[in-house]
Amino acid sequence: MPDPFGIPASRASLARLSTRFDQFAGRMENRLIRAVPRATMEVPTQEPIVSFTFDDVPDSALDVGAAVLEANRARGTFYISGGLEGQVEPGRTLIDRAGCRELAARGHEIGCHSFGHHDVRQVDGPTLTDDLARNAAYLDAIDPRPAPRNFAYPYNSGSFGKRALLTRAFRSCRAGGEGINRGPTDPAFLRAVEIRQPQQHVLGLARWIDALVTDPGWLIFFTHDVSPRPTPHGCTAPSFHLLVGYAVARGCRVLTVDAALDHMGLRPTGSGGQRR
Numbered sequence: 044m045p046d047p048f049g050i051p052a053s054r055a056s057l058a059r060l061s062t063r064f065d066q067f068a069g070r071m072e073n074r075l076i077r078a079v080p081r082a083t084m085e086v087p088t089q090e091p092i093v094s095f096t097f098d099d100v101p102d103s104a105l106d107v108g109a110a111v112l113e114a115n116r117a118r119g120t121f122y123i124s125g126g127l128e129g130q131v132e133p134g135r136t137l138i139d140r141a142g143c144r145e146l147a148a149r150g151h152e153i154g155c156h157s158f159g160h161h162d163v164r165q166v167d168g169p170t171l172t173d174d175l176a177r178n179a180a181y182l183d184a185i186d187p188r189p190a191p192r193n194f195a196y197p198y199n200s201g202s203f204g205k206r207a208l209l210t211r212a213f214r215s216c217r218a219g220g221e222g223i224n225r226g227p228t229d230p231a232f233l234r235a236v237e238i239r240q241p242q243q244h245v246l247g248l249a250r251w252i253d254a255l256v257t258d259p260g261w262l263i264f265f266t267h268d269v270s271p272r273p274t275p276h277g278c279t280a281p282s283f284h285l286l287v288g289y290a291v292a293r294g295c296r297v298l299t300v301d302a303a304l305d306h307m308g309l310r311p312t313g314s315g316g317q318r319r
């Protein structure tokens with residue numbers, strides 16, 4: 044197919060262009076959500092609070108990640124996509140219902156990561172509503188919970204148009220954004236820092252804890268697998284142990300997302316009104 048300048052473009056290059064445009068649109072939408080928060084709440088700045096969270100969730104996050112947290116007398120938040128149950132992927136296998144049940148029994152928080160792991164930007168409202176109801180039914184059968192759960196966006200990709208829907212459905216929604224939550228914060232778009240490869244990157248994440256201790260707020264980490272040969276979006280057990288241990292040693296309070304919200308007494312103060 045010729046491009047506007049008459050140069051033939053291959054199907055592959057058009058696909059690449061389309062992907063790049065979509066990624067750009069996603070970044071712009073995330074910026075818009077940050078620029079125009081739907082509701083804000085005040086994250087206190089007197090005490091450093093850290094949450095360790097896992098997305099998807101690979102079985103090594105249960106076998107190793109949860110055990111590392113427990114060894115440090117801490118618990119984590121595990122954002123589960125029911126549709127990924129037992130899925131075998133290169134370098135990782137996702138946990139099943141028994142794994143989720145075990146996490147809950149060991150005191151970890153089970154959060155929602157949608158059922159189909161769709162980019163919420165890419166699905167229409169009714170489809171997203173059905174998908175979230177399906178995941179709620181999946182999770183409630185494992186870990187009954189009368190109050191709204193906490194949610195993490197697949198691909199950390201927000202949707203300006205679906206914020207109202209997500210705000211009604213969840214206590215909080217976690218995105219990415221590589222930052223610390225301090226002061227006025229949008230609970231529907233919490234910032235988080237990724238623990239990912241290369242290994243040097245993971246070891247450098249201690250600087251986020253130093254920054255948090257210097258200027259307190261709420262630092263949320265997220266990762267995926269914890270294994271000897273991690274995927275690009277995971278880390279090794281020793282490095283995760285170092286990071287959790289460092290947070291504890293520096294005097295941070297390590298809490299699940301739900302426990303952090305309880306501890307901080309966070310309630311929305313902006314246009315979204317009270318939620319719980």
Ligand SMILES: [Zn+2]
Nearest residue numbers: 098099197198
């Ligand atoms: Zn995910």
